[in-house]
Amino acid sequence: MGILPHEDVDEALKLAFSLDVPFWPQLPRVSFFEDMYIQALERFPGVIVDEAAARCYVDTKMFYEELDVFFAHEDDLEWFALSDSHSLVYRRFLRHDLSRYIAVHGQVISPVSLTLKIVDENGKPIVYNDDIRTVAFSFIQKRVNSQHRELAARNEHAFVWIDDPGLEFIFNAMSGYDHIKARDELYEFFEGVEGPRGLHLCGNPDWDFLLSLNIDIISLNAYGFGDIFVNYDRVKDFITGGGTVSWGIVPTYEEEFAKEDAGTLAGRMEMMWRPLAAKGLAPEEIAARSMLAPATCNLLNPDRTETVERAFRLLGELSDRLKERYIS
Numbered sequence: 001m002g003i004l005p006h007e008d009v010d011e012a013l014k015l016a017f018s019l020d021v022p023f024w025p026q027l028p029r030v031s032f033f034e035d036m037y038i039q040a041l042e043r044f045p046g047v048i049v050d051e052a053a054a055r056c057y058v059d060t061k062m063f064y065e066e067l068d069v070f071f072a073h074e075d076d077l078e079w080f081a082l083s084d085s086h087s088l089v090y091r092r093f094l095r096h097d098l099s100r101y102i103a104v105h106g107q108v109i110s111p112v113s114l115t116l117k118i119v120d121e122n123g124k125p126i127v128y129n130d131d132i133r134t135v136a137f138s139f140i141q142k143r144v145n146s147q148h149r150e151l152a153a154r155n156e157h158a159f160v161w162i163d164d165p166g167l168e169f170i171f172n173a174m175s176g177y178d179h180i181k182a183r184d185e186l187y188e189f190f191e192g193v194e195g196p197r198g199l200h201l202c203g204n205p206d207w208d209f210l211l212s213l214n215i216d217i218i219s220l221n222a223y224g225f226g227d228i229f230v231n232y233d234r235v236k237d238f239i240t241g242g243g244t245v246s247w248g249i250v251p252t253y254e255e256e257f258a259k260e261d262a263g264t265l266a267g268r269m270e271m272m273w274r275p276l277a278a279k280g281l282a283p284e285e286i287a288a289r290s291m292l293a294p295a296t297c298n299l300l301n302p303d304r305t306e307t308v309e310r311a312f313r314l315l316g317e318l319s320d321r322l323k324e325r326y327i328s
Helices: 009-016 036-040 060-072 090-094 111-117 130-152 167-171 179-191 207-211 222-229 233-240 262-278 283-288 306-326
Strands: 047-050 055-058 105-109 159-163 197-201 217-220 244-250 290-294
Touching (some): 009 306, 036 105, 036 111, 105 111, 105 130, 111 130, 111 179, 130 179, 159 217, 167 179, 207 233, 217 290, 222 244, 233 244, 233 262, 233 283, 244 262, 244 306, 262 283, 283 290, 283 306, 290 306
Parallel strands (some): 197 217
Antiparallel strands (some): 047 055
């Protein structure tokens, strides 16, 4: 995840760079344009952003009128780069020496979540317009590749994952855009993604669906749903096949965080890995293909940034503890 509750850019960057694998923060408390949906839609055909009303939609007539602009820039990845107007942080992040880190990562909203949430002028989600949805998948793919190239020029182990908070909805019987179509379109989408292919979500979807995709990194809310995730047979295959799991294990909500420390969370991780060990994966093998992360982003705590910052510090302590135990 990339969202932080901070309103101070320098403090947000300081926190991001406290991790082994830094990321560029998104700061929606500061600006409407820091919203991950708005960021991703910069230059999208027909997009209307009404900052005063905090509203964003795609005008269908304008979409078709502006398609030629999109097609004219299809081969120009620089055109899909995130501008200063849509991120207070991204360009400043790029100016740091990123080469000294193990890796760095970026993030872009998934085309599935984007098209489920953003509506047309009549309030209908654009996922149901085949033309707009097709362009959205291509548009986001190019935005991912543009960001990856900028990050990889500064750190050869850079990756950009797609953030998919709305993916759960496609498994709902009420959804007119079902998981079969989504799987086919996501598979084709990832085929064209440069660098390691990652997907992040905080919910609890059909994990077989996700693990059948052509991805290299899966990032999940392990604190909330890890016990469910590890019981899927495909998790072992994903790890033994070279996939990386980013375990979102440190809670960022004040009440949950107050119950945990490095010892209790290490115990949670080890309990979580037991079903995988029973299937023949040693904890050392799991650890070697693992990253640790906060469980979720959080903009809701009464203490605003304090618990989130403490969660990041605890994440470092937990990482050190598990490395000492399982990474020789």
